[in-house]
Amino acid sequence: MEHLSSEKLAYLVDERPSPSERAHLKSCTRCSEELNELRIQSHNLLELAALRPSPDNWESLETRLVNEGLIRNKQERFRRFGITALPIWIQATAAILLFLGGAGFGLNIGKDETSNALSLDKIIASTPEIETADEAARAVVLAEQAYMQALLHFRQFSDKDDENQMDDPLNRVEALEGLLVASQEALRLAPTDPLFNGLLINVLSQRQEMLKQISESR
């Protein structure tokens, strides 16, 4: 007796058999059992449950969504570090430094992991080549860690005894200058990013205001 081919049996899982195929299946236990197994297999495939991705997948997706400007409110990120109460200009700086970190600073940290120092000069001066997506992803993660560490230190520092430092117009101008350079560098890398364009305008107007106050006071 000639048995039905495995492709023919697979076809019969969801198609009607011809009269000759039906007759064969009635008389051949091997083929009818095999067809039954194939039907069970297809049924089991349909019942396969969804698979839960690793929790790390969200972390890396979120980083990419932020870098691509698809997540615009960073509250979720800042909340994780307990620093949502910080002034908005510090959070804006975080966005810029995080962005710049992704563009280059992270690689420098990667090369010298013993150093945790974070300085704006270092960020702006560093222009290493990022050649692969892995390098870029690693750079972002390292820069984020370094930045958040620095931001927490800043918070401790500002909570203690430096509350009045930013009231000094010269200090504010100096901080605004740093923010200006960082905004310009961010815009060089992402000229159409609405967040950085908005920040640059804000920084320029605040700096002008401060300079005006200083010149009026003299």
Place this chain on the structure above:
Amino acid sequence: MNESQLIRKAIQGDGSAIRSLYERYSPRVYAVVRRIAGDDDLGNDCAQEAWISAIRALPKFRGEARFSTWIHRIAVNSALQAMRKAESRQKREVPITETIVASETPSSDALLAQRLEWALDRLPGGMRKVIILHDVEGYTHDEIGKMLGTAAGTSKSQLFKARGKMRELLKSLNTQDNREESETWSI
């Protein structure tokens, strides 16, 4: 917050809304891309690409289809695209003699699912795509043909080959199990 509110907020770049959508749909998105990819690393990359594409395309979502259907289709397309790239880079050949390594004693349903996933991973790429899209995800041959850029008949013939190959793979596992069992008894 209902789904359309979440979508509106996600379009505005609200991280919490995007995360809620992710929490809700990531298992289904991940399952289809992981199975089509046939590999954990490629599956993770595909899932991420699928979500990036979906969030980018969110302003174009008109609500004509259900969000779950819409994002599922994006995930499938993303996985198929990644597979095309991966296939053009290298031809993967996996020996079918590998055994399933279970980290703990699974229930019979879990064991069955594990065996099916194992066999799916070992099907050639073309067959795997079709059997997943048809038998697991329930797409028709016309839909699969459109997704793959082939005729519906090609999808059918690939499906029949895939079912047969899958059956062989599962039989080889059963034979292996029976051999191990008889060796255990003979000791």
